[in-house]
Amino acid sequence: MKVCRGCNSVALPSRPRAPRAVAIVGPPNSGKSTLFNRLSGLRQKVANYPGVTVEQRLGRARINGGGEVVLIDLPGLYSLTPRSEDERVARDVLSGEMRDCPCPEAVLLVLDSTHLARHLTLAAPILGLGLPCLVVLNMADELRQRGGAVDIEALARELGAPVALVSALQGEGLEVVRSFLQRWGAAPAPAALPVLYDVPRCRAWASRVGQRASYQAPAPSLVTRRLDAIFLHPWWGVLILAVVLVMVFQAIFAWSRPLTDGVQALIAFSGARLGALLPASPLRSLLLEGVWGGVGSVVVFLPQILLLFAFLGILEDSGYLARAALIADRTMARIGLQGKSFIPLLSAHACATPAILAARTIENKRDRIATILIAPLVTCTARLPVYTLVIAAFLPERPLLGPLLGTRAAAILGLYLLGFLAALGTAWLLKSSILKSDPTPFVLEMPPYRRPTLRALADRLVDRARIFLRRAGTVILAIAVTMWLMAHLPLEEERQPPIEHSFVGTLGRLIEPAVKPLGFDWKIGVGLISSLAAREAIVGTLGALHGLDPEARTLGLQEALRKDLTPSGAVALLVFFALTMPCLITFGLVGRETGSWKWPLLQFAYMGVLAYTGAWVAHRLAGLLG
């Protein structure tokens, strides 16, 4: 029996009923995750390995005959040398030393058949583990199309392990994988293995094995070269990238409109129906204003976020994103970052959390931390409702550039620019001080261009939607309910207190001296506190506070704001939001991803000071200018 140190009891062999676990291993870009998605469908769980920032993806695959196996999708690896965090995690999982992770009893080694000579290098350490192993040669369709070939029987003899030629993307050849999952054989018995930590020898071994299996590398993809001639063209390349970026923004802000409106209408409609069903009581108010209103105000952003991810998914699956990173590298280098930081900063325009996750592709740890620290300065979609409300209340719409640009759109653009410049400046500051880089060279693999498939895209979107909705159902829900309770308690003579006497009111009075220099009253102050949970929460909070305030009840929210805020206070509020502290979800994620609370604390303090100072200066300046 295999000794499994530190393993969670789920996978202990002494429990005969627990499903057996199989690890999926492979180099980056080998299509490992596509295979994982194919085999496990939607039955996945994403978490982090304890103590490290590496994502743990577990899935369940049904096997013939009714049983199930647990699939562990390990991070992409070039070798098992435990240098990077990813490689350390992979080694620990494979040797059964990882806490809270089932101990794998077999391995699916996924290699890109179009890069077999190179990818076979990883086979040496994996086969050396002594676990039953199926070598999955992926991208069979591409190998065929481009005139490559491999004798899988000869390869199986050389490696002493079964080999399957599949296309995970097209679903071709997966029966072999499924029957391996159902019943795997003995440990592999390779003809020979090289010294594992000697890279040149491993490579020599890999090419010898390739030769014996009569491996013929496919002809370099003509399509890829032709497309690169366009996409990396000195002028066209830059122009196309600019067009792509404009399209991404257009998608987030314009094309998502009907979808967002639809979701909003749906939430309002269902809220109204629910309200009609319930008798008037504090419970009804809690459900409608607290739960439905609070959670609904966040769920409205789902279409926008999914649209952004659809775009990013298409760009990534097609291979264009690597080119975009290549083109951006030179510009990013000026502020001390690199091309790979470009993708997270682009995603940050939707939300900082996916951006922080996307920073995982950056190998240089300092560059990665710098990217994570500046991501929340980029204006995320959650700030849009705040901008829209304040600008609509204070700035009359006038055309600036004919029908192209009005004053309000210009103000929003200006706020975007402010956030972006703050991010760039901060990056430069970090990279020339505490995060000065160690000399890890910038290396970026250019995958061939591929046609993105609907299936892979759908898998991504479902994954994202699930993460987003889980957040709305937990953190946002908790905040909304807390806000509601704080506004309705403590009871005065068993009745709801006037808002000034509620906990929220008390809190507001407490912080009023701190926000007064910025031109804010206590309601805005409470709104700012609630915006720590989610930026857009301030709109809901202000709505609730004004709705409860008998004086303001008759006024719309815009009018109520005009009554509470001076124009210079409004400018200060906008500037504050452009530079404001990361929301709590981001805060937690930064802690998790950087592996230390020092970074999110630094980020929070820095952005807090930046926002406060910026708002104060804006308030003074706007006051002077009238």
Next chain:
Amino acid sequence: MSLLDLHEGQQGVLDRLELPEEAARRLMELGFLPGSTVVAAKCAPGGDPRVFRVDGAEIALRSATAARLKLRVPAPATPEQAG
């Protein structure tokens, strides 16, 4: 001579990597092994980073790194290689 001296389409044989061990190993795992043939491919608009084709893969390196990957000086008798 280093990788930096190759024009688009030209190739050369890698001789040594004048980089710290960690960095050199990482590049070797990607295929930049002494003795392997490297072909210069496209570069980013502006000329940096540059893409190199090695062992069937295309990998982008910044010029600063490419300059540290030294090429074997071709023997005088080598027939001219078409790019």
